[in-house]
Amino acid sequence: xxxxxxxxxxxxxxxxxxxxxxxxxxxxxxxxxxxxxxxxxxxxxxxxxxxxxxxxxxxxxxxxxxxxxxxxxxxxxxxxxxxxxxxxxxxxxxxxxxxxxxxxxxxxxxxxxxxxxxxxxxxxxxxxxxxxxxxxxxxxxxxxxxxxxxxxxxxxxxxxxxxxxxxxxxxxxxxxxxxxxxxxxxxxxxxxxxxxxxxxxxxxxxxxxxxxxxxxxxxxxxxxxxxxxxxxxxxxxxxxxxxxxxxxxxxxxxxxxxxxxxxxxxxxxxxxxxxxxxxxxxxxxx
Numbered sequence: 001x002x003x004x005x006x007x008x009x010x011x012x013x014x015x016x017x018x019x020x021x022x023x024x025x026x027x028x029x030x031x032x033x034x035x036x037x038x039x040x041x042x043x044x045x046x047x048x049x050x051x052x053x054x055x056x057x058x059x060x061x062x063x064x065x066x067x068x069x070x071x072x073x074x075x076x077x078x079x080x081x082x083x084x085x086x087x088x089x090x091x092x093x094x095x096x097x098x099x100x101x102x103x104x105x106x107x108x109x110x111x112x113x114x115x116x117x118x119x120x121x122x123x124x125x126x127x128x129x130x131x132x133x134x135x136x137x138x139x140x141x142x143x144x145x146x147x148x149x150x151x152x153x154x155x156x157x158x159x160x161x162x163x164x165x166x167x168x169x170x171x172x173x174x175x176x177x178x179x180x181x182x183x184x185x186x187x188x189x190x191x192x193x194x195x196x197x198x199x200x201x202x203x204x205x206x207x208x209x210x211x212x213x214x215x216x217x218x219x220x221x222x223x224x225x226x227x228x229x230x231x232x233x234x235x236x237x238x239x240x241x242x243x244x245x246x247x248x249x250x251x252x253x254x255x256x257x258x259x260x261x262x263x264x265x266x267x268x269x270x271x272x273x274x275x276x277x278x279x280x281x282x283x284x285x286x
Contacts (some may be wrong), residue, residue, distance in 0.1 A: 002285070005053065005059040006278030007069040008117070008270075011038040011088040014049055015270070016056045024128035026271050034039035038088035045092060047048065048105045050144040059227040067112045070273040070280030073158065077114040109119070113281040115193030117273055118147035121266075122156035130264040131234050134257055138230035143237035146172040150228050155283070156276070163223030163225050167216075171224070183209055183247075191238040206245065214246035218253030226259055236266035 006026070007016040018030040031262040034052040036045060057065055058131065074083040080098030102109035115123065122139040131139075131151070137242040139156070143146035149159040171178060177194040184192045187205060192198055198206055227272055235243060241266055254261060266272055 002066055002282065003057075003064050004068070004278045004281060005057050005068045006272040006274035006276070006281075007053070007056075007067065008120070008277065009049070009071050010037075010117070011072070012036065013202060014052045015274065016052060017085050017274055018056065018060070018273075019275060021278070021282055022203040024275070024279075026274060029054055033231075040091070042091045042095065045089070046100055046104065050101065053101070053105060057105075061105050065107055065109075065111055066278075066281050066285060067101075067119075067281070068277035069112065069114050070117045071114050072117050074158075075114065075270065076114070077116060080109065080112065113277075113284045115277055115280040116149075116158040118149045118154040118158040118160075118275035120273040120280065121147065122151050122272075123280050124268060124272035124274065125234050125264075125266060126151055126156070127237070127275075127279035128275045129268045129272055130266060131232060133179040134232045136228065136230045137232050137234055138228050139234040139236065140175075140225075140227045141237035142175055142235060142239035144173075144177050146175045147237070148224070152229070166220065166223075173222055175213075175220060175231065175239075179213070179216075180239075182207065183212065195239055195245075199242065199245070210242070210246040211249050214249035215253060217246070217255070218250050222257045222259065223256055226257075229270060230261065232262040232264055234261070234264045234266060236269060237271060238266050240269075 004019050005016055006019045014036050017034045018027040020027055032052050032055045034048055036048045051180050076083055081096050082092050083223050085093055098109040098112050101112055121141055131137050135153040137151040139149040146158040146162040148158050163170045166174055180195055180198060182194060
């Protein structure tokens with residue numbers, strides 16, 4: 001069996017685990033999650049990453065190790081070079097991460113493969129999640145930001161629609177958690193942190209806000225997802241957990257627009273990127 005490590009790198013963490021390619025699942029006993037400050041200097045970032053990877057791969061033969069890493073952009077995924085010039089990971093801008101990690105882990109850079117984090121979510125759902133067996137899939141992650149991805153039957157790609165024009169602003173302003181926070185304050189003068197807090201509020205205000213969200217989400221699907229002609233829509237991210245509260249109106253809206261689309265909610269959530277990074281690395285091996 002191929003020794004494979006799936007890794008999800010974010011602005012504040014590195015999460016990883018060994019993946020069983022035959023069972024298509026994470027080996028939960030091998031989980032490692034470490035805090036990483038993406039605003040730190042190069043040496044601190046690489047030391048944290050290397051330490052976490054060595055913990056996760058301590059019992060694996062390095063010569064047979066395959067590593068898949070889900071990484072936010074902008075990034076040169078093929079060559080493993082960070083192109084982030086603003087905010088997180090500034091100190092590793094233009095560093096060849098493949099070579100740097102390869103040297104520190106004593107493995108070949110050819111054993112390391114990078115994939116966009118939104119695409120990794122979709123690759124994971126196709127590999128071992130709710131999207132197994134489908135050929136044309138549009139995916140969205142709804143949370144602190146908006147992630148969009150499309151799977152064409154072979155590979156998933158990041159569609160990067162978060163800042164596309166929508167109403168009087170951009171898509172993310174209406175579909176991410178901050179919209180719920182802003183709208184609730186507009187209506188009540190009070191503050192919430194997101195959909196989880198909203199579910200503790202009176203049912204009338206819940207319904208109004210979720211109905212408005214369903215209208216925006218369906219408008220987004222009609223405008224931006226339907227042109228891909230997907231068989232299924234996969235929804236992940238924290239807002240997906242509240243989907244039952246806006247499902248009926250959302251389905252009603254897209255049906256009125258003659259869109260007949262299956263909807264699947266991620267059932268592996270945070271694990272999707274780890275599974276997806278691993279499955280992407282396996283594809284690159286073949």
